[in-house]
Amino acid sequence: MNKKIILASKSPRRQELIKGLELAYDIHTYEVDESFPAELHSYEIAVYLAKKKALHFPGDLTNHILLTADTIVWVNDRLLNKPEDEDDAFRMLKTICGTTHEVFTGVCLRTTEIVHTFFERTEVTCKQLPDDEIWHYIHQYHPFDKAGSYGIQDWFGYTAVQKINGCFYNVMGLPVSRVNEELKKLGV
Amino acid sequence: MNKKIILASKSPRRQELIKGLELAYDIHTYEVDESFPAELHSYEIAVYLAKKKALHFPGDLTNHILLTADTIVWVNDRLLNKPEDEDDAFRMLKTICGTTHEVFTGVCLRTTEIVHTFFERTEVTCKQLPDDEIWHYIHQYHPFDKAGSYGIQDWFGYTAVQKINGCFYNVMGLPVSRVNEELKKLGV
Numbered sequence: 001m002n003k004k005i006i007l008a009s010k011s012p013r014r015q016e017l018i019k020g021l022e023l024a025y026d027i028h029t030y031e032v033d034e035s036f037p038a039e040l041h042s043y044e045i046a047v048y049l050a051k052k053k054a055l056h057f058p059g060d061l062t063n064h065i066l067l068t069a070d071t072i073v074w075v076n077d078r079l080l081n082k083p084e085d086e087d088d089a090f091r092m093l094k095t096i097c098g099t100t101h102e103v104f105t106g107v108c109l110r111t112t113e114i115v116h117t118f119f120e121r122t123e124v125t126c127k128q129l130p131d132d133e134i135w136h137y138i139h140q141y142h143p144f145d146k147a148g149s150y151g152i153q154d155w156f157g158y159t160a161v162q163k164i165n166g167c168f169y170n171v172m173g174l175p176v177s178r179v180n181e182e183l184k185k186l187g188v
Numbered sequence: 189m190n191k192k193i194i195l196a197s198k199s200p201r202r203q204e205l206i207k208g209l210e211l212a213y214d215i216h217t218y219e220v221d222e223s224f225p226a227e228l229h230s231y232e233i234a235v236y237l238a239k240k241k242a243l244h245f246p247g248d249l250t251n252h253i254l255l256t257a258d259t260i261v262w263v264n265d266r267l268l269n270k271p272e273d274e275d276d277a278f279r280m281l282k283t284i285c286g287t288t289h290e291v292f293t294g295v296c297l298r299t300t301e302i303v304h305t306f307f308e309r310t311e312v313t314c315k316q317l318p319d320d321e322i323w324h325y326i327h328q329y330h331p332f333d334k335a336g337s338y339g340i341q342d343w344f345g346y347t348a349v350q351k352i353n354g355c356f357y358n359v360m361g362l363p364v365s366r367v368n369e370e371l372k373k374l375g376v
Contacts, residue, residue, distance in 0.1 A: 020346045122351075127365070158208045158357065158364040163310075168356045169346065176346040177315070 003065045003111065003188060008053060009173075011145075013153070014069060017174045023188070026064075032056045034070075042074045043119045046106030051117050054108035065188055066110040071173045073148030075101035080148040089138050089149040096148060097160060098128040103148070103171045107179060109186065118182060120175035122166030124152070129160050191253045191299065191376060196241060197361075199333075201341070202257060205362045211376070214252075220244045222258075230262045231307045234294030239305050242296035253376055254298040259361045261336030263289035268336040277326045277337040284336060285348060286316040291336070291359045295367060297374065306370060308363035310354030312340070317348050 005025035007018050018025055032053045036045050049070035057066050073080040075096055083089035106119045129137075137156050143149045150156040152164075152171040167175045193213040195206050206213055220241045224233050237258035245254050261268040263284055271277035294307045317325075325344050331337045338344040340352075340359045355363045 017346065020343060022343065127369075152356075155208060155210060158205070159368050160365065161355075162365055163354050164356060165353045166351050167349075168340075168352060177348065177350055180347050181315075 003063055005183075005188065006057075006059070006061075006064045006066045008057060008066060008068045011173050013151075013173045017169055017172060017176045018067070018179075021176055021180055023183070025067075028057075028059060030056070030058055041077075042072075042102065043104040043106065043121060045079060046070045046072045046104040047108075047117050047119050048106070050106035050108040050119075051115065054110040054115060057110065061110065061112050064111075065183070065186065066108075067179070068108045068110070069105055069174055071103065071105040071147050071170075073101055073103055075099070075148075082147055083144055083149045085144075086138050089143060090134060092149040093129070093134045093137070093156075094131075096124075096150070097126050097134070100125040101148070103166075105170050105173060105175055107175065107182070109182060111186075114186075116182065116186070118178065120167050120170040120178050122164055122168070122170045124164050124171060125162045126160045127162050133159070191251055193371075193376065194245075194247075194249075194252045194254045196245060196254060196256045199361050201339075201361045205357055205360060205364045206255070206367075209364055209368055211371070213255075216245075216247060218244070218246055229265075230260075230290065231292040231294065231309060233267060234258045234260045234292040235296075235305050235307050236294070238294035238296040238307075239303065242298040242303060245298065249298065249300050252299075253371070253374065254296075255367070256296045256298070257293055257362055259291065259293040259335050259358075261289055261291055263287070263336075270335055271332055271337045273332075274326050277331060278322060280337040281317070281322045281325070281344075282319075284312075284338070285314050285322070288313040289336070291354075293358050293361060293363055295363070295370070297370060299374075302374075304370065304374070306366065308355050308358040308366050310352055310356070310358045312352050312359060313350045314348045315350050321347070 006028050053068035103122045109116045169176045194216050241256035291310045297304045357364045
């Protein structure tokens with residue numbers, strides 16, 4: 001299979017990561033309603049949404065392989081998605097500071113023949129941060145496009161993230177090493 | 189203590205990381221012989237060399253706090269330092285692929301009054317890579333300035349690093365979250 005990748009994601013982080021794999025790709029973005037059945041838990045949500053994004057692709061995949069992904073933060077048996085506003089971001093950051101949470105990225109690879117999903121899980125342990133530092137982060141870094149309200153590759157990751165267990169790039173939004181492996185299995 | 193940091197490191201990765209902490213700093217580099225006593229093991233080597241670099245600082249620290257660091261890769265009870273040439277890099281990458289190694293960064297903070305050292309440890313698990321991909325990496329990315337012959341933030345990290353346990357930035361050369369914490373304790 002010698003197909004070019006279509007990355008269906010607006011995330012600049014995913015675009016940067018897929019570029020780092022040295023694979024040829026195009027970007028194609030479109031709107032997908034990101035609701036999901038209420039009975040889903042943790043990684044099921046990420047996989048469900050990655051697949052939903054793939055199944056809603058409006059184009060032709062004859063010569064392409066479509067790559068979609070969804071990243072969620074899961075803590076205390078609850079989902080943290082993208083924050084709605086500053087107060088929501090503050091609430092999320094207070095929730096994850098001083099404890100360990102899980103980050104799941106669900107990935108879907110789709111061609112004309114197959115729809116293949118998988119996910120990666122990373123544990124992230126954060127320190128306590130004083131409230132004024134959390135507000136500093138929200139005001140300076142505007143983490144409103146990020147699940148859990150933080151970027152592991154920015155000031156929050158530098159100061160508050162103590163350690164991780166799993167794939168770092170999974171937390172950034174795409175488990176590139178696993179994606180590379182799955183693409184190889186499909187002959188890309 | 190309201191002292192400006194002097195980062196004594198040629199590593200562009202350390203410079204980028206300390207910048208990400210939003211702290212004011214100057215760069216001051218000088219040559220230090222990086223030999224160490226043969227009886228030292230693992231983290232002792234990294235701490236010894238960070239301290240040695242700090243003690244050889246040729247300038248005045250009245251208004252500054254000096255930050256030095258040394259990163260080593262430790263695998264099968266042996267040190268992997270920076271590779272001498274392409275064959276040495278190949279040998280190192282063959283050693284770390286398909287197994288887990290440890291990365292230690294020793295850090296030294298020095299003022300006119302104190303010399304404070306600490307280290308961080310991160311476990312890195314790498315997949316097997318075919319020989320042609322290892323050579324591709326060496327020829328395209330020239331990892332000769334890197335302990336263990338790889339960068340976790342480049343193509344090798346994207347494709348071969350399966351997971352880590354500990355601080356990601358420690359593997360890049362500076363455990364920024366710990367450094368920030370230790371600087372706070374010193375009142376910086």
